[in-house]
Amino acid sequence: MAPRPDVSQERRNQIIAAAIAVFTRLGFHEARIEDIAKEAKLSKGALYWYFKSKDDIIAAIMDHFIGREIVELEEALKLQAPISEKLMKLNGMIVDEMQSMLDLMPILYEFYAAATRRKDVRKALLQYFRPTQQLLSRLIQQGLESGEFVPVDAEVVAVDFIALYEGLLLLAVLDPKTIDLKKMGAHGVNLMIEGLKVKS
Amino acid sequence: MAPRPDVSQERRNQIIAAAIAVFTRLGFHEARIEDIAKEAKLSKGALYWYFKSKDDIIAAIMDHFIGREIVELEEALKLQAPISEKLMKLNGMIVDEMQSMLDLMPILYEFYAAATRRKDVRKALLQYFRPTQQLLSRLIQQGLESGEFVPVDAEVVAVDFIALYEGLLLLAVLDPKTIDLKKMGAHGVNLMIEGLKVKS
Amino acid sequence: MAPRPDVSQERRNQIIAAAIAVFTRLGFHEARIEDIAKEAKLSKGALYWYFKSKDDIIAAIMDHFIGREIVELEEALKLQAPISEKLMKLNGMIVDEMQSMLDLMPILYEFYAAATRRKDVRKALLQYFRPTQQLLSRLIQQGLESGEFVPVDAEVVAVDFIALYEGLLLLAVLDPKTIDLKKMGAHGVNLMIEGLKVKS
Amino acid sequence: MAPRPDVSQERRNQIIAAAIAVFTRLGFHEARIEDIAKEAKLSKGALYWYFKSKDDIIAAIMDHFIGREIVELEEALKLQAPISEKLMKLNGMIVDEMQSMLDLMPILYEFYAAATRRKDVRKALLQYFRPTQQLLSRLIQQGLESGEFVPVDAEVVAVDFIALYEGLLLLAVLDPKTIDLKKMGAHGVNLMIEGLKVKS
DNA sequence: CATGAATGAGGCTTCATTCAT
DNA sequence: GATGAATGAAGCCTCATTCAT
Numbered sequence: 001m002a003p004r005p006d007v008s009q010e011r012r013n014q015i016i017a018a019a020i021a022v023f024t025r026l027g028f029h030e031a032r033i034e035d036i037a038k039e040a041k042l043s044k045g046a047l048y049w050y051f052k053s054k055d056d057i058i059a060a061i062m063d064h065f066i067g068r069e070i071v072e073l074e075e076a077l078k079l080q081a082p083i084s085e086k087l088m089k090l091n092g093m094i095v096d097e098m099q100s101m102l103d104l105m106p107i108l109y110e111f112y113a114a115a116t117r118r119k120d121v122r123k124a125l126l127q128y129f130r131p132t133q134q135l136l137s138r139l140i141q142q143g144l145e146s147g148e149f150v151p152v153d154a155e156v157v158a159v160d161f162i163a164l165y166e167g168l169l170l171l172a173v174l175d176p177k178t179i180d181l182k183k184m185g186a187h188g189v190n191l192m193i194e195g196l197k198v199k200s
Numbered sequence: 201m202a203p204r205p206d207v208s209q210e211r212r213n214q215i216i217a218a219a220i221a222v223f224t225r226l227g228f229h230e231a232r233i234e235d236i237a238k239e240a241k242l243s244k245g246a247l248y249w250y251f252k253s254k255d256d257i258i259a260a261i262m263d264h265f266i267g268r269e270i271v272e273l274e275e276a277l278k279l280q281a282p283i284s285e286k287l288m289k290l291n292g293m294i295v296d297e298m299q300s301m302l303d304l305m306p307i308l309y310e311f312y313a314a315a316t317r318r319k320d321v322r323k324a325l326l327q328y329f330r331p332t333q334q335l336l337s338r339l340i341q342q343g344l345e346s347g348e349f350v351p352v353d354a355e356v357v358a359v360d361f362i363a364l365y366e367g368l369l370l371l372a373v374l375d376p377k378t379i380d381l382k383k384m385g386a387h388g389v390n391l392m393i394e395g396l397k398v399k400s
Numbered sequence: 401m402a403p404r405p406d407v408s409q410e411r412r413n414q415i416i417a418a419a420i421a422v423f424t425r426l427g428f429h430e431a432r433i434e435d436i437a438k439e440a441k442l443s444k445g446a447l448y449w450y451f452k453s454k455d456d457i458i459a460a461i462m463d464h465f466i467g468r469e470i471v472e473l474e475e476a477l478k479l480q481a482p483i484s485e486k487l488m489k490l491n492g493m494i495v496d497e498m499q500s501m502l503d504l505m506p507i508l509y510e511f512y513a514a515a516t517r518r519k520d521v522r523k524a525l526l527q528y529f530r531p532t533q534q535l536l537s538r539l540i541q542q543g544l545e546s547g548e549f550v551p552v553d554a555e556v557v558a559v560d561f562i563a564l565y566e567g568l569l570l571l572a573v574l575d576p577k578t579i580d581l582k583k584m585g586a587h588g589v590n591l592m593i594e595g596l597k598v599k600s
Numbered sequence: 601m602a603p604r605p606d607v608s609q610e611r612r613n614q615i616i617a618a619a620i621a622v623f624t625r626l627g628f629h630e631a632r633i634e635d636i637a638k639e640a641k642l643s644k645g646a647l648y649w650y651f652k653s654k655d656d657i658i659a660a661i662m663d664h665f666i667g668r669e670i671v672e673l674e675e676a677l678k679l680q681a682p683i684s685e686k687l688m689k690l691n692g693m694i695v696d697e698m699q700s701m702l703d704l705m706p707i708l709y710e711f712y713a714a715a716t717r718r719k720d721v722r723k724a725l726l727q728y729f730r731p732t733q734q735l736l737s738r739l740i741q742q743g744l745e746s747g748e749f750v751p752v753d754a755e756v757v758a759v760d761f762i763a764l765y766e767g768l769l770l771l772a773v774l775d776p777k778t779i780d781l782k783k784m785g786a787h788g789v790n791l792m793i794e795g796l797k798v799k800s
Numbered sequence: 801c802a803t804g805a806a807t808g809a810g811g812c813t814t815c816a817t818t819c820a821t
Numbered sequence: 822g823a824t825g826a827a828t829g830a831a832g833c834c835t836c837a838t839t840c841a842t
Contacts (some may be wrong), residue, residue, distance in 0.1 A: 007826080008826090029228075048812095048813065049826065049827070054812070109309065109313035109315075109316055110313045112312070112313070113310045116305050122374050129371070152391075157387065157388070157391065159368070160384060160387060160391065163371055164360060164364045167362065167363025167364055167368075168359070168363040170312060171362065171366070173316055174322050175322070175326055184356050184363070187360060188357070188363065191392040191396060192391040195392055233837060234836080234837095244837090245802060245838095246802055248837095254838090411822095426717075434815080442823080443823060444817085444824080448817070453816075454817090509715075512774075513706065513710045514627075515774055517627060522773075526774055556783070559778075559784055560768070562771065563763075563788065564760060564763050566763075566770050567763025568759070568763040570770070571762065571763055573715065575722070575726055584760060588757070591792040593795070595790070595793070608805090643808060644833090645808065645834090646807075
């Protein structure tokens with residue numbers, strides 16, 4: 001009588017979660033469909049009920065990454081404070097988010113590797129960075145206009161910020177013992193912001 | 201001391217070169233031993249004469265990357281100039297080298313992805329960064345000691361520099377049209393150096 | 401005696417019809433149970449409610465073929481006319497029926513192929529031919545007895561007639577543009593009948 | 601020193617032969633690549649060294665069928681005898697050949713089934729019949745021109761002959777005990793030839 | 801040293817069949 | 822009766838690796 005509730009979205013999420021876990025552990029190539037099925041506590045066939053292929057699962061994960069919301073970051077712009085402080089605050093938030101993404105780096109790096117060869121992956125990843133970059137860019141632009149910062153190309157500096165974050169993330173992956181994302185991020189960003197400030 | 205360059209070494213290099221070309225084009229997983237053999241104008245059997253396995257070829261490529269010399273960089277330290285200028289100079293050299301590595305990024309990123317799961321790869325890659333990092337670190341240290349720079353943790357700043365470079369490299373891979381490695385690298389480094397300088 | 405046409409029988413027919421359509425389009429192997437279900441506007445589960453398996457559906461189709469009545473053909477024997485004319489008339493009816501079976505040839509040929517390996521299928525198909533063959537045989541026998549035909553083995557000639565029909569059907573499938581079943585059937589049968597007639 | 605002789609043609613034939621044996625036994629669908637490999641005393645991989653896919657093997661078998669030579673049949677035309685005798689002789693040869701093809705009927709009928717859905721298969725099979733048909737047609741045409749036969753459409757009669765043969769082949773497959781290809785073929789052809797002759 | 805035919809384990813995927821709802 | 826999500830056995834095919842020549 002009661003129509004069975006549509007479980008398909010739930011299943012898809014369940015499979016995506018399992019796939020992320022397995023891909024993280026083994027990488028795209030080493031991970032077997034069977035492994036993902038087991039992790040999801042489903043049969044192989046069930047996976048193919050919800051996804052067309054292994055690649056389709058990977059694509060769904062990519063979307064899952066890209067689709068992250070970053071609304072909270074917007075808040076940083078609304079504070080009443082010097083731009084440099086806003087930037088530091090924003091930086092802190094970004095680093096916090098990165099910290100939380102450390103576990104996903106194995107997958108993210110597979111995407112980066114794929115991006116070197118596939119335009120669609122490049123595009124998707126760029127979308128991933130764009131919101132943050134635009135936020136930074138706007139903020140820096142504000143600093144320029146308010147006279148707080150020396151005249152620079154806001155876009156370029158925004159890219160430099162992102163680059164710093166991304167680079168630290170990579171180094172943190174390679175050497176988590178030595179690299180303290182938070183500390184080193186703050187340090188680097190601080191330097192850049194100091195460099196931006198007009199010398200009084 | 202130097203390994204005598206017998207035929208064997210020549211063949212190995214020939215194979216490594218072919219493997220790099222093919223892996224760059226296709227990635228580790230998509231590349232077939234057959235493809236590498238063809239690229240090297242050898243038979244599959246010949247490859248197995250010189251390398252134990254596909255993984256062995258990959259490992260050799262890794263060594264090939266790591267083993268690159270960076271002696272020229274050392275020169276930067278010997279100039280007679282303000283540290284900030286030396287740093288800028290060094291930066292330029294590093295960026296130039298990176299520029300030349302852009303083609304190898306597909307392989308490098310596969311290594312990064314592997315590094316997230318394999319300690320040996322992590323170690324090897326760290327070795328790759330270490331010399332540059334130490335060079336930067338020493339230079340910054342000099343700046344501190346000479347009073348040219350504000351007191352900072354030289355190690356940390358060196359890492360921030362490397363991170364900036366690495367991050368730009370990633371972004372350049374994703375969006376080569378927009379990202380001008382040289383310009384943006386100079387910009388970012390310049391900001392940091394400005395931030396380092398003691399305000400007069 | 402007649403099986404009461406309950407819902408069950410109706411559903412079975414519905415499924416058989418769908419299966420014939422799909423098998424015609426795709427063949428036994430390429431056709432999926434899912435395809436048949438869709439064609440029948442039923443669910444896969446429903447199909448399994450009425451049939452034990454895919455093979456069971458195929459078997460039912462086989463029965464469906466075999467069970468076709470050919471009562472009308474019997475009429476041909478009752479005409480008052482020379483046997484040769486009766487034969488021509490019968491031939492026309494057979495060819496007309498074949499014409500109408502052209503659409504089912506894809507399935508019929510799958511059965512023929514199966515017949516080469518399965519005795520039960522062979523038996524069933526023979527039953528399919530037998531009535532027509534017996535009809536022909538009886539008619540020819542009449543011709544012999546009436547002295548209208550030269551002495552021949554009626555059974556053998558009946559088989560030759562059937563063979564001619566079947567052969568034309570095959571050729572019509574392979575080359576419908578060129579093969580005019582009706583015309584060529586009439587032509588061949590006419591020749592044989594002429595050959596049967598006693599030369600005056 | 602001695603270059604290894606090229607075994608590829610040999611291997612292909614070996615595989616084709618094995619495939620014919622297995623397909624005859626099991627049919628295209630039921631036959632496993634593994635079965636063919638075992639029959640050919642090769643590994644699965646070896647099959648794929650010489651053929652791209654299972655379908656490729658089937659296509660090669662098709663070609664193998666089509667490629668049969670029928671030169672000997674041509675001889676029948678050169679005899680100095682009445683056309684009707686030549687036709688009987690030709691008939692005998694065709695039936696003999698068919699007799700020898702009985703074992704291949706399981707495969708041939710799979711092709712026929714496929715032909716109902718695939719134009720390329722139809723074309724190939726038509727090529728298979730064409731030479732024989734043309735031979736028959738020419739012979740009948742001779743009979744017409746010499747006044748030995750009543751005026752008929754030689755093409756049509758040739759098709760009827762072929763149809764008779766094919767039909768008998770089918771019936772022989774279904775009921776080998778009853779159907780004597782040779783006898784019934786001779787009988788039917790004889791009737792038709794009698795029908796062709798001008799009544800003296 | 802070099803070749804390339806041969807091997808066979810193992811992956812992805814399909815789909816007939818089942819069964820909880 | 823009917824549904825369609827779920828199962829899992831089994832097939833085709835790939836490709837790293839071996840080895841006779």
